[in-house]
Structures are given as structure tokens and as C-alpha cells.
Amino acid sequence: MYPDDFYYTKDHEWIQVKEDKATVGITDFAQKQLGDVVYVEMPKVGTQLEFHQSIGVIESVKAVSDIYSPVSGEVIEVNTDLNDSPELVNQDPHGKGWFIRLKIGDETEFEKLMSADDYEKFLEGIEE
Amino acid sequence: MKKTRLNSSHKKLGGKMIEFFDWEMPVEFSGIINEHLAVREKAGLFDVSHMGEILIRGRQALDFIQYLTPNDAARLTPKKAQYSALTTPQGTFIDDLLVYCLNPERYLLVVNASNSDKDFEWIFIHREGFDVEVENKSEDYTQLAIQGPRALEILQPLIEINLKEMSPFGSGWGKIEGEEVLVSRTGYTGEDGAEIYTLSSQPEKIWETILERGKNYGLLPVGLGARDTLRLEARLMLYGNDIDETTTVLEAGLGWLVKFEKGEFLGREALLQQKEEGIKRKIVGFEIIERGIARPHYPVFIENSEVSEVTSGTFSPSLEKSIGLTYLPIEYIEVGSEFEIGIRGKRAKARVVPTPFYKRGE
Numbered sequence: 001m002y003p004d005d006f007y008y009t010k011d012h013e014w015i016q017v018k019e020d021k022a023t024v025g026i027t028d029f030a031q032k033q034l035g036d037v038v039y040v041e042m043p044k045v046g047t048q049l050e051f052h053q054s055i056g057v058i059e060s061v062k063a064v065s066d067i068y069s070p071v072s073g074e075v076i077e078v079n080t081d082l083n084d085s086p087e088l089v090n091q092d093p094h095g096k097g098w099f100i101r102l103k104i105g106d107e108t109e110f111e112k113l114m115s116a117d118d119y120e121k122f123l124e125g126i127e128e
Numbered sequence: 129m130k131k132t133r134l135n136s137s138h139k140k141l142g143g144k145m146i147e148f149f150d151w152e153m154p155v156e157f158s159g160i161i162n163e164h165l166a167v168r169e170k171a172g173l174f175d176v177s178h179m180g181e182i183l184i185r186g187r188q189a190l191d192f193i194q195y196l197t198p199n200d201a202a203r204l205t206p207k208k209a210q211y212s213a214l215t216t217p218q219g220t221f222i223d224d225l226l227v228y229c230l231n232p233e234r235y236l237l238v239v240n241a242s243n244s245d246k247d248f249e250w251i252f253i254h255r256e257g258f259d260v261e262v263e264n265k266s267e268d269y270t271q272l273a274i275q276g277p278r279a280l281e282i283l284q285p286l287i288e289i290n291l292k293e294m295s296p297f298g299s300g301w302g303k304i305e306g307e308e309v310l311v312s313r314t315g316y317t318g319e320d321g322a323e324i325y326t327l328s329s330q331p332e333k334i335w336e337t338i339l340e341r342g343k344n345y346g347l348l349p350v351g352l353g354a355r356d357t358l359r360l361e362a363r364l365m366l367y368g369n370d371i372d373e374t375t376t377v378l379e380a381g382l383g384w385l386v387k388f389e390k391g392e393f394l395g396r397e398a399l400l401q402q403k404e405e406g407i408k409r410k411i412v413g414f415e416i417i418e419r420g421i422a423r424p425h426y427p428v429f430i431e432n433s434e435v436s437e438v439t440s441g442t443f444s445p446s447l448e449k450s451i452g453l454t455y456l457p458i459e460y461i462e463v464g465s466e467f468e469i470g471i472r473g474k475r476a477k478a479r480v481v482p483t484p485f486y487k488r489g490e
Contacts (some may be wrong), residue, residue, distance in 0.1 A: 035144075035353070036161045039421050039450075057472065061160040061355050061420050061443050082167040 001028060001120075003094055007070065007110055008119035009034040014094060015113065017104070024070060026058065026089065029123055033118040034060040037089040042078040042100060049073055051109055058089065070113055072105035080091060132177035133270050133331050140351055144382055149242040151178040154351040159426060163354040164445040167317055168486075170346030171276030173338055174355060176316075180244025181325070182237040182251060186260035189233050196254060196381045196394060197227065198377060200387040204229035209297045209312050214239075214247060215395035219376040219402060223247050223367055226314060228299060236310075236325075238271070240367045254394070270331035274338060275321035275358075277488075278345045283322055286337060287311065291322065316355065318362025318486055360440050360451065361486035363413055369424055370439045370453050375432045378402055379455065381411050409455045411439070413483035416450040416469065420476040427470040428454050428478075438469060446486050456480070 008015040012030035016023045031037065039059040049055060050068040058065050078100050082088060089097035114122060129152045138145065143154030149248045154175070156163060166172050177326060184192060193201040199212035206229050214222035222244040228236040239247045248264040255262055274283055280291045289302040289311060299312035307328035315321045327332065356366070371380045378386070378399060378413055386399055390396040422441030427434050441452030452469075460467065464484050 035156060036159050039159075039419070041419075059443070061357060061445065062155065064421075064423065 002116040004116045006094070006116060007113035008116065008122075009029050009068070009070045009113060010122065011068050013067060013116050017110070019049050021076065021101060022071065022073070022104050023098050023101050024055070024067075025066060026093055027119070028093045030065075031093045031097070033124050034058060034063055034065055034089075036061050037086045040082040040089070040099075041076050042082070045075050046049075046079060047075040049075060049102060049105075051106075051112075067099060069102070071102075071109040073102035074105070075100050076103050077101040130178070130267075132175055133329075134175045134177065136336050137332050137335055138175065138349075143349070143351060146352070148178065148352060151241060153178055154349075156351040156353045157349045160351070160353040160357060161445045163348050163350040164357050166348040167276045167315060167319055167350060167354065167358055168446055169277070170348075171274060171278040171282055171321070171342055172317075172340060172348050172350035172354070173335070174273040174275070174350050175270075176323075176337065177270045177331075177356075178241035179269075179271050180239040180241060180247065180249055180264070180266040181233070181271075182239060182244070183263040183265050184237065184251070184260055185234045185263075185341035186258070187233060188259040189235050192255065192258040192260045193227060193235055193237075194390060194393060195258070196251065197225075198386040198393055198395060198399070200390040201227055201229070201235070201392065204235075206231050207299055209296075209299050209314055213215050213377055213382070214250060215377060215393070215399075216373060217394055217398060219378070219395035220373045221367065221375060221377070221380070222250050222373065224365055224371060224382075226312075228310070228312065232312075236265075238325075242368055264372065268327055270326050270328065270334075272324040272326075272331070272335060272338070273315055273317075273321065274324070274342075274347075275315045275317040275319045275350075276347070277320065278342075278347070279319070281312075281323035282338065282342045282345050282347055286341065299416070305337050307331070307334055309334070315355060316362075316364055317358035318359075318364070318484060318488055320488070354445075356440075357442050357445055359483065360442055360453070361446055362443055363453070363483040363485060366440055375411075375455070376402055376407070378407050379410055384469075400411045407458060409436070409457050410461050411453055412456050412461050412469075412480045413485055414452055414454060414469075414478045415447075415481050415485075417466075417477040417479055420469075420471045420474075421450045422452040422469050422471070422476075422478070429468040429475065430454070430457070434470075435467075444485060451481075451485050452478075 197212040
């Protein structure tokens, strides 16, 4: 369910690293909690993000939820497909529903994140 | 937390449960948009047993209801229901409700879950001088709603009453699966359909039979999430959002249910005065022109001054737009009039539109 090569946060974001760049999205658990996603607000390309800074908002029919940057860095790309098809977040949260790409600022920040195993254990704690 | 008699049925179906005014209720089963569209295109089944029921009986039951509510309950016959309100002397809302005439000395008031205790107390203290008895039956009734263009054909074979011959707001007694039910052609979605009341100790038989028969028609179980988007598209008021003890019946655009000619009732004088002087604000429907979704309590601006707040707001699954309700000063309520809504510190343009946002068959 949760890809092994991603890192995860307690706010239910995932981040996948490729060299000095990373892709960020929300987890399957998060999209299920939100329900039907109907609107996404994303940061501008070029925005400098700090660790755990709000990078945007996801709205479902019922709820509004902030998304936080798992690490610091510079926004290099946003998923503009989500403007017209926000439902991609529900359909493919770990793939086509990605949110932003960033240039990683500080690699040591990954030590604060969870592995897939840790995240699944974390979810078990929530669901109990 | 209070549970309806169908609580375990909902959990079995995978309903996502939330707390709603001290009731554990399903907010969604298969997704709000999916459920919403099923009701618009086919049919949906709702458990709305959290709604309150208050029984008023006695020789002066009608006189008493006439005193408590602005609509004319004398027009009710034993097979009719009526939308009305409990009003304060100021003409504002204690609650909005349905009044069912069971017989000329027996009326059932169906009230909001959030208000059932408050309503009961309000009715109880005002009964002084009337030969009536008042009973809070909220815990006793199970209430289901079956709504949508195919609702009546799904329900019809399960009950001996002829539903097609029943007029809107008509009602009748019958049996479903051997359990006695009161059925009315009412609802809270803007679609045709019925609401079903029963005192049965096994209402899950009724719930499951309707679900099973409805399967071939595309009927889905529906949670409170879609109930809210459906009612808002149909511009049906939600107590606590759109109407409350600070908004008058006239400001809420419900002047049609105030029958001044019927005689004395709580709030009559205040409403008559407000009608003569003219209301200063009124509820309007709006859509957001730019991107963004309006939510309750977001501020509303006209020419840079904050004039009110959003009372209801959501993404409309049928129209695929952001819609909502708010009170505007009377000089700005015309269709087409533009204003702004504050969304997370930014301003989004909105426009007054005709309501209901969605009309059956259009």
C-alpha cells in the first residue's frame, strides 16, 4: 500500500526523493479521510519553503485541509493537472495525484520523517 | 453518544461515522459526490432518525399549534403535512419543522436533532392555558428518507398505500415488512420521494429491504454529507447555519409560510411590523465567480466593508460550482449583484444568483 521508497509525515504527506529533487503528495490514508477532493490551492514555482511550512490547501466537499512541506527547499514544479482534475488526489494519491516538486534544501531533515513501515505502525495507532 | 437503531447496519455497510449534535451518524458511505449524484439521477436512502419528534395531543391541539407556528395549521387534514416554524415573539426562529396532522386532536412535530430538547422545553412552557399534552418522542421514532427520481417506484411494491396518488406533503399509514409506518411525500433534497416514520423495534428490516430492492435501480445509502449538499442546492434552510434566533422568517425568505390572516401567533406582531416597514436584509444564494469554495462563517464584503458572513457554502456536485447562502443588505440582493468573500485572507468575487440553485427536471 505505502511505497517503500517514500518518506512520510505525521500530517500524512509523502515525499519521494530522486537525487537532489523530491516529489510531495498526500497519503492514501489522508485522501480517504478527506473524501472527494474538489479544489486544490498550490504554491507558486520559485517559492522558498521552510521545514513544515504550509504549502497549500486541499478541499473536499466537506473539509478544508492544509498541506505542509515535509522538508525545506524551493518549489520547482506544481501539478497543474490538479486544477482541472482534483479527483486525481483520490484516484492515485501516491502517483498522478502528486502536489509539488521541490529542490531539496537540507538533506538532514529526512531523519525527522518516517519510513513506510513506521508510517503504517503510526496509522495503526490512529485507527485503534 | 446517541445511536440510531440502524447504527450497526451503517457500520456493516462501511459508513464513515461522525458525531453530529451528540448522535453518531454516517457522513458518507461511498463518497459524497457519488451519493449526491445517485439521489439526483436515481435514488438514495437516508437514516435521519436523529431528527426529533414531538407529539401534541388534546382538545386544543390545533389552537396550540396555531399559536406556536406562523403557518396555518387549520388547513391541515389528517393526511397532510406542512412546513412551518417555531417562532419567538420577535419573529425569529426557535426552529423550523414539519407539522403532521395525525388526527384533529393529535399532531406530530418533526424538528431538528440539534434543537429537539430546546423545542420541547419551549413548547412545554407555552402550553399554559391550552388543554393539551406534550410528549417528546424523539428517542422512539426511526425516520428514513428515500429520495430521487426512482424513489417512489422502489418503495411502491413494499407498501399498500398508493404513493403516486399521494400529493406533495401528503401522508398515510401503512406497513412495510409487517412493521407499521407513517409515510409522507416529503424530503430535504429537492427530489421527489418519501419520508418514513416508524416506532418499530426492528427498523433494520425496513432499511435492508429498501436497500435490497433499490439495488437494481441504482439506489445507494446516503450519509449526512450529501444530505447537506443536496438540501443546499435546493435552497432548503439549515437551522444553526441559515436560520436561528437572530434571523426573522421574512429575512430568511420564508414569508410564504407566514399567514397573518389566520389570527394570533407568537411573533405575529413583530413580523407584521417588519413587513410594513420593509426588511433591511435578506438571505440570497450566490456562486463564486473566481476560484475557491465558500464555507460557513467566511466574511462577506461589499465595497470593502464586512457586511455579514456565509451561512452555508459548499462545492455543488450537480453544478460543479461553489455555491452558498448569506444575508445581504436589501439594496444588494438583486440577481447579478456582485460582492466579495474572504477566503483564507484573500478576496474571491461572488455573484447573487437565482435560487434554488438546482431544480428538479432542469
